[in-house]
Amino acid sequence: QKLKLDSFGKGIFNSVAKDSTWSMKFGLRMQYLTTIGLDADENSHFDFDPNNLKTDTKVRRYRLKFDGFVLSPKLKYKIELGMSNNDTGSANEYTKLGPKLILDAVLKWNFYKNLELWAGQTKLPGNRERVISSANMQLVDRSLLNKEFTLDRDMGFQLRNHHTIGKQFLIREVFAITQGEGRNITTGNVGGQQYTSRVEVLPFGAFTSKGDYSGGDLKREPTQKLSIGATYNHNDRASRQRGSQGSIIEIIIDNDKPEDDVFATTDVNTSFVDFMYKYKGYSAMGEFAYRNADDTKLGSKPVKVGKGYNLATGYLFKNNYEIAARYTQIDYKGVANTTEQYTVGVSKYIVGHALKIQTDLSYTTVDYASKGLQYRIQFEVHF
């Protein structure tokens, strides 16, 4: 005898207490990725000798997810654990030498009208690409902009609100105070806290099924939908090259106990402007990012300052094949070069984002000279 459950893609274990005191949905998802890369030679030419190809196959992401409510639907929780070696990142003395298994562990309390207080570890309201789940991407992976500028996750508090002006003009506001050191740090805060504000306007109302935070127009919006967002982030006395992320700028005093280490710190500011547009299977997304620091020369690994932008667009055919393209440009100051990346991709959504095959091809240049080619194919299954 077997338990009878919901259709595929809606969670493995979807339960609610008989007395409605809590609920839980348990999900699981995984991504298999194969990458074939070719680096240009010193003359920026590509030599297509099979021996020059770099291949890489791996479980890119493997996640366990738990979400639901406690006591009342007004108190929700979300937990996500990563199990693949790519998920758990690099262990170091600031994470007790352990893998970073916990991605999200957050409580969301709707304490008044539309106001929600979030507490715990989760994504900051940074660039749109990052906040879109890695399960719901339009291309095989996020852009270089995200890699270089994302605020990623942090521990702390977020206050969220939304309201509608007139019939459908939707505005969302988020303000976050967080530790500023990134996820899974066990040795406490360095310098001051990190402050993040974000405003979004959706002049034509909410997207179908939260489509403003999902790649591709899988819901084929019958009317035009647009979201424009802007984020400002201030990391007070940050210790890392990308604020809360990346390598440590410099360790000044290395103690026996890592929680007593002393770091070079400087204030780091990061801003984003981004948008998402969808209409009848057509989608476009763009992001602009800018980072600066009070002291851009500090330490042996100074803060990476500069700007970047990207633009992605795609069209979903009736047969649930999608073609998409993306252009990304990164300009880091000091590091005197411009990186550009052109990506084209094809996706087959078998059961939406829950079961899909995606493939893309990227061409990267540095200062307008060829640097690398990369072909990727990825399979996603999401229970």
Added chain:
Amino acid sequence: QKLKLDSFGKGIFNSVAKDSTWSMKFGLRMQYLTTIGLDADENSHFDFDPNNLKTDTKVRRYRLKFDGFVLSPKLKYKIELGMSNNDTGSANEYTKLGPKLILDAVLKWNFYKNLELWAGQTKLPGNRERVISSANMQLVDRSLLNKEFTLDRDMGFQLRNHHTIGKQFLIREVFAITQGEGRNITTGNVGGQQYTSRVEVLPFGAFTSKGDYSGGDLKREPTQKLSIGATYNHNDRASRQRGSQGSIIEIIIDNDKPEDDVFATTDVNTSFVDFMYKYKGYSAMGEFAYRNADDTKLGSKPVKVGKGYNLATGYLFKNNYEIAARYTQIDYKGVANTTEQYTVGVSKYIVGHALKIQTDLSYTTVDYASKGLQYRIQFEVHF
């Protein structure tokens, strides 16, 4: 359609086989902790400049729990996995450089009358505070006594018995033979085994819902309840500063294969006397600990010998708010100082220990001079 489950706090997945050949309860719990600390300066004064505050926010504990029986209710099992970086401790070459995910993995076989044989890894019958689950604590965390003297977990066997004299005078006995190296060690035993004996007397009978191993009198015992316990532990040729715990005393020969390393060892003895008292919302708990070693000068990090005690008390109001206080004193020999800690705390038990907010403030002195202040606030949810 959703599965219909039990009320909140009783496990996520509570199941039994149709033919009663096994059962399993699956639970999950997490603790979010924020700490704000202030160290005294060299003159033992506190300078309340915000820049001097040390803050730390983290997922303190994140656990998956499985328990139930196999074949017959007389053969029970308990498994607890830790997922937070604080849970998985520090990886080292004696744990295959891996995180210590497994907390408990133990079988409990009731083979004759009240006799139970336990096999596997679990907590030793050491000090009461340690054996109380970290989910059921009266203050935000355990005392300094526990930190310095606990026997914690180990791999091996425990024999447990209990009997009642007269109407209600309950006596419990435990004897354990374990490896003596602590949890999750993959490189085998060093020196001899570790032997632990514990006796408990409960003159007024068992506490309601195992309240002798739960912080605070949440069950508001209608009649007085008391438990007095005493533990004696002998670690034959121990290799660590606190017997089976803490830093290695000294590595004499460091081999390529960590299982062949040779260590400085000496016999270590640890004793505890403790009690728990509860009556109508009032509770008191006390512990005394004493550690000695055959050779107290051995190695570059000799065994930490000395004594400590603590006393905690609390009262639970009708509205499920509790106020509690704790005093702890630690005296290590050789290390010529006395550490004292005063803690006061307030807890709001929303759904008993399963959903609660706790906060406390601690003041620590060393040799009667101010050393540190620490404020903590913690949220616990326990499915």
Added chain:
Amino acid sequence: QKLKLDSFGKGIFNSVAKDSTWSMKFGLRMQYLTTIGLDADENSHFDFDPNNLKTDTKVRRYRLKFDGFVLSPKLKYKIELGMSNNDTGSANEYTKLGPKLILDAVLKWNFYKNLELWAGQTKLPGNRERVISSANMQLVDRSLLNKEFTLDRDMGFQLRNHHTIGKQFLIREVFAITQGEGRNITTGNVGGQQYTSRVEVLPFGAFTSKGDYSGGDLKREPTQKLSIGATYNHNDRASRQRGSQGSIIEIIIDNDKPEDDVFATTDVNTSFVDFMYKYKGYSAMGEFAYRNADDTKLGSKPVKVGKGYNLATGYLFKNNYEIAARYTQIDYKGVANTTEQYTVGVSKYIVGHALKIQTDLSYTTVDYASKGLQYRIQFEVHF
């Protein structure tokens, strides 16, 4: 109220969607192992002083398992996660310094008749002993042959077919192209791919309940069953001492980014011939292994080349006790010695392989001189 589930040993959570779009079985298993060893002294004598005994108690294996189908029973998946420190192996810079939690993560697509395409990480079709689950072994653990020659797991693709000639003569073929670096590597492929072919013939038809890949004749085959298998494996420009496994032969250029490290590589070929025979409680299994390399002198840790074989046999009594014996011999070239190991064991299968106690005693010689004695006792429970 409790969920009503299947009998013990058939998975914890056995479910199928109401619309048959997916299924999942969730299982969990653990092994407790205690080992007592005695090394021979320099004169190859055993001194049975208790102080010379090396003891080791641990959670040997602790696994979470998920398997089922997606969309159609023709698209199956299998996931296995390891949680014990022994399971997660040694973290290193090629696994992002993280534990190797993922054992299997594989999709199996039956796309045409008996043809199946497997994609992901799982065991290669190497020696029979390895492919037999560690839950279903006849003795406490696998032989030295497996330790020295196994192909273990890898990332990539397998094509599998089977067909029957006449009434019952069953033939199976497998061909695999995989990365050749072993499991959970995050830094991509080194050298070329790894190619593995295997053919199996079962002249008397399939074993009951896949008994050709399970230790001991627990199904007491009423008629004789035999499987003979042969594997040939070619690892194109391998970087490790045992092909995809073991220590790195030599790092030639150690970059900051481990994915750019340059390694000494040489082609490595491994072959196996093995068989399984079962009849009325009696079972016999044998394996022969041979490894060679293009350049057997390369690097500071050259490829281990040589051969090995083992032979195991057992008889299951009516009361589900089994006695078994195994002989293993390993001859590594260059390393001028022959290792032999004699093992005898007794198992009590309480609920088949799902709940059992196993114990064995091994005697090892090197060049016909006594080297070591080892006694092991293991408990397995498999929900």
